[in-house]
Amino acid sequence: RAMGQKQSLSDLFRLKNYQIAVPFIEEVYAAGYRLGVDELIRVKNYQLSPEFMADFKTAGYDFNLDELIRIKNYQLDAATFKTFKDAGYHFSIDDQIRAKNYQISPSFAAKLKEMGCNYSLDELIKLKNYQMTSEYIGGFKKLGCDYKVDDLVRLKNYQITPEYVGGFKKLGCNYSIDELVRLKNHQISPDYIEAFQKIGTPLSIDNLIKARNYQVKPEDLKKYADAGYTFTLDEVIKLRNYSVPMEFIVGVHQDGYKNFTADELIAFRQKNISAAEIRKIRSGQEADSKN
Numbered sequence: 001r002a003m004g005q006k007q008s009l010s011d012l013f014r015l016k017n018y019q020i021a022v023p024f025i026e027e028v029y030a031a032g033y034r035l036g037v038d039e040l041i042r043v044k045n046y047q048l049s050p051e052f053m054a055d056f057k058t059a060g061y062d063f064n065l066d067e068l069i070r071i072k073n074y075q076l077d078a079a080t081f082k083t084f085k086d087a088g089y090h091f092s093i094d095d096q097i098r099a100k101n102y103q104i105s106p107s108f109a110a111k112l113k114e115m116g117c118n119y120s121l122d123e124l125i126k127l128k129n130y131q132m133t134s135e136y137i138g139g140f141k142k143l144g145c146d147y148k149v150d151d152l153v154r155l156k157n158y159q160i161t162p163e164y165v166g167g168f169k170k171l172g173c174n175y176s177i178d179e180l181v182r183l184k185n186h187q188i189s190p191d192y193i194e195a196f197q198k199i200g201t202p203l204s205i206d207n208l209i210k211a212r213n214y215q216v217k218p219e220d221l222k223k224y225a226d227a228g229y230t231f232t233l234d235e236v237i238k239l240r241n242y243s244v245p246m247e248f249i250v251g252v253h254q255d256g257y258k259n260f261t262a263d264e265l266i267a268f269r270q271k272n273i274s275a276a277e278i279r280k281i282r283s284g285q286e287a288d289s290k291n
Helices: 009-017 022-030 037-045 050-058 065-073 078-086 093-101 106-114 121-129 134-142 149-157 162-170 177-185 190-198 205-213 218-226 233-241 246-251 262-270 275-290
Strands: none
Touching (some): 009 037, 022 037, 022 050, 037 065, 050 078, 065 093, 078 093, 078 106, 093 121, 106 121, 106 134, 121 149, 149 177, 162 177, 162 190, 177 205, 190 205, 190 218, 205 233, 218 233, 218 246, 233 262, 246 262
16 A cells, blocks of 8 residues: 555565565655665665655755665765755766765865866866865965966975965066976075065076075175175176175275276186275375375
8 A cells, every 4th residue: 555556465575575664665655756666675675765865856866766776885975966066066976976986075166166166077086186175276266366277286296385376476476387386496485586676686587596596695686786786696696606705895895986897806806816905006096196
């Protein structure tokens, strides 16, 4: 009667053997599934509860028994299906299984959707494989950086964080990913760039890398500038390579006299001419001109 039709004695014995009671059948039918004896036995064997089956109907899914068994085998539930669907992901059963296998949680996918990231399942898997978090991706979004998945993977591989990129943006530097990778590889921080900006000497990326490689400090350039020198970065590096000390360069500067070139300063240094001697020569020349 619960099944809506008369059952043979053989079927009644089968239901009895599989411990399928009338209340169980009524619950299955109430869940929206009109199943025969063979199907009820399968439901019992695969431990599909009427609640499990009803939840999918309530969530708007009309799966057949084979599909429900497959879903059960992969330990999926209606709540997972519904959360993905509510977030805008219309995953098939195969998609849900892949998401499960790659440990992609519905909450992770939903957060990305809320940020405006319309990633495919393959892209979600790639993000998960590279241990991307919604916070990491969202950090770039807040900066206005709408990076593609491959871009995010590259940034992650080079340990480039939203904080690192944000530091450059505060300075007005909107670097490309290639440029960010170069800066990171050479350990150039936003603070290093800002220090050059503060002394009025903004440098190109090539010159920043060159300055970093030769350990040129912004404060060194400021001392040169304060002494009236207008050396190029290459000249500063040349002076460093020839071990011309800052004290000597500043020491030979005198108001009223034209500053020496980098090559002249190197020549003085190679000939062991001190700053005091140069000042003395200049004083003698000045006295002679007055006489």
